Amino acid sequence: xxxxxxxxxxxxxxxxTISPAGAQESGPAPVAALxxxxxxxxxxxxxxxxxxxxxxxxxxxxxxxxxxxxxxCAAPDASGLxxxxxxxxxxxxxFSAVEYLRFGPLLEDHRLERLAFWPDARGLGLRQVQGALAxxxxxxxxxxxxxxxxxxxxxxxxxxxxxxxxGADDLAVPGAADFRCRYAAAAAANVAxxxxxxxxxxxxxxxxARRLFAEPGPDNPMFQTSREAAGEIFKQVATGLEIVAxxxxxxxxxxxxxxxxxxxxxxxxxxxxxxxxxxxxxxxRSVVAASxxxxxxxAELAWLGNAIDFEFxxxxxxxxxxxxxxxxxxxxPDLRALAGYLALTLSSLRAEVGSDLTGAIxxxxxxxxxxxx
Amino acid sequence: xxxHRRQILSLAIGASLLxxxxxxAGTGTDAPRFAACARLADGRxxxxxxxxxxxxxxxxxxxxxxxxxxxHAPSGRFVAFARRPGSFLAAFGDDPREAPQIVxxxxxxxxxxxxxxxxxxxxxxxxxxxxAAARGVIGVYDVRAGYARIGEFSSGGVGPHELLLMEGGxxxxxANGGLDTTPEFGRLDLNTAEMAPSLALVDVATERVVAVHDxxxxxxxxxxxxxxxxxDGSIWFGCQHEGAxxxxxxxxxxxxxxxxxxxxxxxxxxxxxxxNYVGAVSASRDGGIVAFSAPRGNVVFxxxxxxxxxxxxxxxxxxxxxxxxxxxxEIVGAGGEGDVVRFAxxxxxxxxxxxxxxxxxxxxxxxxx
Numbered sequence: 001x002x003x004x005x006x007x008x009x010x011x012x013x014x015x016x017t018i019s020p021a022g023a024q025e026s027g028p029a030p031v032a033a034l035x036x037x038x039x040x041x042x043x044x045x046x047x048x049x050x051x052x053x054x055x056x057x058x059x060x061x062x063x064x065x066x067x068x069x070x071x072x073c074a075a076p077d078a079s080g081l082x083x084x085x086x087x088x089x090x091x092x093x094x095f096s097a098v099e100y101l102r103f104g105p106l107l108e109d110h111r112l113e114r115l116a117f118w119p120d121a122r123g124l125g126l127r128q129v130q131g132a133l134a135x136x137x138x139x140x141x142x143x144x145x146x147x148x149x150x151x152x153x154x155x156x157x158x159x160x161x162x163x164x165x166x167g168a169d170d171l172a173v174p175g176a177a178d179f180r181c182r183y184a185a186a187a188a189a190n191v192a193x194x195x196x197x198x199x200x201x202x203x204x205x206x207x208x209a210r211r212l213f214a215e216p217g218p219d220n221p222m223f224q225t226s227r228e229a230a231g232e233i234f235k236q237v238a239t240g241l242e243i244v245a246x247x248x249x250x251x252x253x254x255x256x257x258x259x260x261x262x263x264x265x266x267x268x269x270x271x272x273x274x275x276x277x278x279x280x281x282x283x284x285r286s287v288v289a290a291s292x293x294x295x296x297x298x299a300e301l302a303w304l305g306n307a308i309d310f311e312f313x314x315x316x317x318x319x320x321x322x323x324x325x326x327x328x329x330x331x332x333p334d335l336r337a338l339a340g341y342l343a344l345t346l347s348s349l350r351a352e353v354g355s356d357l358t359g360a361i362x363x364x365x366x367x368x369x370x371x372x373x
Numbered sequence: 374x375x376x377h378r379r380q381i382l383s384l385a386i387g388a389s390l391l392x393x394x395x396x397x398a399g400t401g402t403d404a405p406r407f408a409a410c411a412r413l414a415d416g417r418x419x420x421x422x423x424x425x426x427x428x429x430x431x432x433x434x435x436x437x438x439x440x441x442x443x444x445h446a447p448s449g450r451f452v453a454f455a456r457r458p459g460s461f462l463a464a465f466g467d468d469p470r471e472a473p474q475i476v477x478x479x480x481x482x483x484x485x486x487x488x489x490x491x492x493x494x495x496x497x498x499x500x501x502x503x504x505a506a507a508r509g510v511i512g513v514y515d516v517r518a519g520y521a522r523i524g525e526f527s528s529g530g531v532g533p534h535e536l537l538l539m540e541g542g543x544x545x546x547x548a549n550g551g552l553d554t555t556p557e558f559g560r561l562d563l564n565t566a567e568m569a570p571s572l573a574l575v576d577v578a579t580e581r582v583v584a585v586h587d588x589x590x591x592x593x594x595x596x597x598x599x600x601x602x603x604x605d606g607s608i609w610f611g612c613q614h615e616g617a618x619x620x621x622x623x624x625x626x627x628x629x630x631x632x633x634x635x636x637x638x639x640x641x642x643x644x645x646x647x648x649n650y651v652g653a654v655s656a657s658r659d660g661g662i663v664a665f666s667a668p669r670g671n672v673v674f675x676x677x678x679x680x681x682x683x684x685x686x687x688x689x690x691x692x693x694x695x696x697x698x699x700x701x702x703e704i705v706g707a708g709g710e711g712d713v714v715r716f717a718x719x720x721x722x723x724x725x726x727x728x729x730x731x732x733x734x735x736x737x738x739x740x741x742x
Contacts, residue, residue: 107617
């Protein structure tokens with residue numbers, strides 16, 4: 001064990017306090033001496049301040065969207081389609097805000113993949129959606145049976161094709177795309193159902209999900225201590241930042257415009273890729289803010305909290321300026337450069353949040369979920 | 374592996390480059406007994422040689438992060454495989470002064486971290502991914518022709534990870550983890566909801582898959598990743614659960630003689646300890662004990678191979694690499710915080726005896742030379 005880690009461990013036991021002099025250049029990194037009550041407060045802050053509200057918002061948006069699709073299919077027209085695409089956008093953004101809260105109910109019953117199947121690296125999802133349309137497969141037009149079909153064809157990624165892919169404009173013409181509309185309605189109801197289950201799981205303080213985080217201990221399948229629960233939350237934030245930077249941005253941008261892969265970007269047909277990225281970032285930022293971790297840093301590291309907040313603000317601003325169809329973002333030099341800057345900022349945030357901040361509040365750095373063999 | 378005096382000296386010189394931690398080096402013997410990939414204190418990746426006391430004798434630099442090391446005792450050759458999805462094998466001869474030969478992955482293929490020499494040392498088999506076809510293959514390399522890749526055959530599944538040569542090299546057992554990846558998306562698993570892991574058996578002479586075993590629909594998200602053979606010839610495997618972490622399925626299992634796949638659960642109160650992830654599996658030298666490491670839970674646990682009785686669970690910080698120890702029923706483990714520990718599971722639960730701690734991070738696998 002390095003000297004720094006030994007001292008950090010001793011700090012946690014309250015046996016040693018680190019003096020701030022010269023902490024940046026030499027000597028061990030300062031670590032705040034937090035106890036279980038502090039970690040429990042951090043966890044509760046995130047659950048109450050980001051997780052519960054986030055899934056409530058998704059539930060509202062998905063329910064509204066599902067109602068809108070059903071109403072639209074009964075009386076389709078062009079302005080209705082435009083309105084529908086608007087409430088689809090709200091659902092995608094609400095999903096993006098919570099998509100990296102990969103613990104608890106989102107990981108059960110394949111909910112995450114059923115809500116959104118991305119990346120569709122081999123085009124399997126696309127083929128399944130197109131196949132269902134071509135065959136007018138009735139099992140895709142009912143929410144109950146659709147839920148049991150392949151994960152790749154029943155969520156918001158499938159809806160991206162249904163509402164904005166080839167032939168989608170036919171939806172506005174009464175009678176021209178009845179099956180497509182019914183499939184879209186089934187998918188929207190499926191998404192609303194999953195979102196409703198997630199909201200129910202998180203909003204009830206006595207639910208298994210809430211107790212998983214609120215009641216660590218020997219009988220808890222995941223967390224012996226609140227410190228572990230806090231560690232899991234920050235691990236998922238770091239993973240989310242990494243996925244957005246490396247896969248939603250760098251993989252899509254490619255090293256050169258010729259190597260770009262805009263059609264692997266999420267929600268590209270609806271033109272929502274960068275809006276989704278912005279919502280991803282805002283969602284992750286709200287988790288860090290709700291944790292209150294910055295307020296628990298040792299005095300000599302208070303700058304770290306400010307730096308993280310500053311970078312998050314930069315990232316959100318960059319993502320907002322990039323709100324254009326992904327085909328333009330990957331090909332126009334100014335937008336490519338800005339997207340590259342955004343990826344860099346998010347990678348930097350990943351290190352600051354996933355290593356520096358967590359280390360400074362006494363969490364072990366640990367694996368992120370993309371690590372292992 | 375026998376070493377001459379001047380080879381020992383040059384290894385010692387290599388060892389001194391590891392830095393001030395050498396000041397703590399104890400009095401080990403001179404023969405390397407274990408090898409492991411590791412990350413050195415300065416962040417570089419290396420293949421590291423240890424003696425039976427866990428003293429680091431030297432290291433050989435690697436071009437990137439390594440995973441397993443395969444060893445052929447009679448020739449003294451060993452090969453470090455890149456971590457998946459990897460682009461290199463690093464082949465070392467028994468002369469420590471020679472630089473390793475770096476063999477690149479074939480076009481359209483990624484190395485998946487594991488491999489083994491044929492008993493006569495003429496061939497090297499490596500698990501690989503054919504990303505375009507979303508299928509696993511076993512790459513075949515001609516050792517004496519500079520590790521030229523001379524062919525490949527199906528691994529019987531997707532995402533092959535560890536392989537094991539059985540029956541004197543006549544049968545290859547392959548842990549197909551079931552996870553699909555493509556080069557653009559790196560290590561992102563693309564198909565966790567619909568994965569189909571398996572344990573496949575291939576007849577080496579014909580290169581044909583003769584059996585594919587799986588854990589059934591209820592355990593479709595248990596990725597079968599690591600293997601070891603017990604004294605009765607049964608194949609034991611260790612898994613990583615890709616589903617909801619609260620499910621805590623058993624992670625250890627064996628393929629019985631009549632082709633049945635059995636899972637072995639930990640005692641109720643210990644089920645959460647491995648954190649749904651086994652990183653390595655090793656039998657003891659006499660094949661009577663099979664041990665499993667769980668780095669995310671910082672523990673190693675073991676079963677009696679013949680009776681399938683649970684023998685105990687012991688701590689090892691970030692412990693992953695495990696290998697047969699020097700006495701017949703012992704297991705040695707190495708961890709990401711630099712620990713080397715000896716486990717005597719037959720003796721009871723308080724079985725771990727720390728051996729050393731060094732200023733480097735041992736990676737996922739440990740090989741007995």
